[in-house]
Amino acid sequence: MGEASSSILVHGFSWLYGSSEGEIELQEIMNGLTNTQMYKSPEISIALIFIMVGTGFKLSPAPSHQWSPDVYEGVRFVR
Incomplete structure (x- = not known):
């Protein structure tokens, strides 16, 4: 579960990086989103x-906080 949520999160950040024309500073990305029409592009959405789905899996917000310990307990670890 942790690897899947991390990969979703990284995939979202890679889409954001690609859509922001290679900018790596989050403040500059936010300035670009608020000051231009970049926020209307489907890639940003x-x-x-x-990013929200990956973060949601990592945080396990309500109501999934009730079943996530069972899921993590039942997952087999590959060694």
Whole structure:
């Protein structure tokens, strides 16, 4: 579960990086989102959805906080 949520989160950040024309500073990305029409592009929407889903899996917000300990307990570790 942790690897899947991390990969979703990284995928979202890679979409955000690609859509922001290679900018790596988050403050500059936010300035670009608020000051230009970049926020209307579908790529930004896809990136933000991936970031929110990946973060949601990591945080396990309500109501999934009830079943996530059972899921993590039942997962087999590959060695």
